[in-house]
Amino acid sequence: FTLALGPYVGYTLAVFVLLEGLLYGFGLWWFSYLYIWAILAVAAWLFRKMESRLGWGLLCGFYGLLFGTLTAIPVLILSGPAATLAYIISGIPFDLVHGVSNFLLAFLLLPTLRRILARLTRSLNMGTLYFE
CATH class of the missing domain: 4.10.860 (DNA Excision Repair, Uvrb; Chain A)
Structure with missing residues (x-):
């Protein structure tokens, strides 16, 4: 990894x-x-070579929506399918907010953050960023 x-x-x-x-x-x-x-x-x-703000926004938004389902895996192992379904359903409002805010933050801040990280990486002589 x-x-x-x-x-x-x-x-x-x-x-x-x-x-x-x-x-x-x-x-x-x-x-x-x-x-x-x-x-x-x-x-x-x-997706490190992807330049699209919309693409990164969608990726981050989708991951935010999926977050609750991914956190439910230990619940499935320990408590079974019924508890997992209840866990996922109860988390839908959080996941919606999570997904929308991830999308907006990635869409709005990605270009600025990339410039800052690239500048820091060069100034610290760390080589190149993995997404450059």
Whole structure:
């Protein structure tokens, strides 16, 4: 995973997920973060050459909509299909807000963030960004 995405991505995700658990507790939700962030990193890497703001907005929006379903996998394993369905349905309002806000943030901020990250990467002599 780390080699495919670059030397920093795997470690950054591991530290982030560990810090989330330390700050907010290692509840059932935390186990889903072990794979949710990895899936997102792989998706971003696969689409790294995409220049379209709309494309990135749609990708981020779709992932936000899918977030609740992805977090339901541990619920399925531990509690069965009925509890999983209830979990997914109860999370629909959150997922809608999550998806719309992800879309808007990616669509509006992506060009600026790319310029900032490219400048920082060059100034720190870290080589090139994986999406350049």
